[in-house]
Amino acid sequence: EVQLMESGGGLVQPGGSLRLSCAASGFTFSKYAMGWVRQAPGEGLEWVSSIGASDGTTYYADSVKGRFTISRENRKNTVYLQMNSLTDEDTAVYFCAKGLGVIRAAQLAVWGKGTTVTVSS
């Protein structure tokens, strides 16, 4: 069974940093692009970032470009999202998702349960 488990969420002050992790199991992790999607309270889904399967090509939403960095460790079946210079607009549930393809996570086949990030003083 394909499973994704996010961790690392929590309360952080504006301007602070947080690193989210997503541990994957049940599939050949190194063969799929992975992505992050967030959902602010009461709002819709917002695509955040994607990383390719093997060459590590990365993509970012304009709202996080320059502040967030996605990375992966294929030997650990884990994808990360380093979030810096956080603002209250980054408060959301962050979902990790498995892409259908190799290069970019545009279509998201399986989703984790999410981890909550709250930016507040």
Place this chain on the structure above:
Amino acid sequence: QSVLTQPPSVSAAPGQNVAISCSGSSSNIGNNYVSWYQQVPGTAPKLLIYDNNMRPSGIPDRFSGSKSGTSATLGITGLQTGDEADYYCGTWDNSLSAGVFGGGTKLSVL
């Protein structure tokens, strides 16, 4: 403001059919595959349709997808109360070099 446009809400009675539209442009829907997701509030989204009209294993054939030009549609037949959820369309945007979602459509089964 979402890149893809969906109606905020639709409603229908049990047993009826419903269609949810998703409108975009040539930089996204017009030149990329569309996927659809179902999200029951408080839970993670679930993939319903990929590659415009393909269903993952386990998704009933009551759910269908289509695409024409820069628009896509999710169809649901024989509505059930369990279909009440938020539905999102998604695709890639070549101009943004990023994924994009619609604003979501809340389906009420009255």
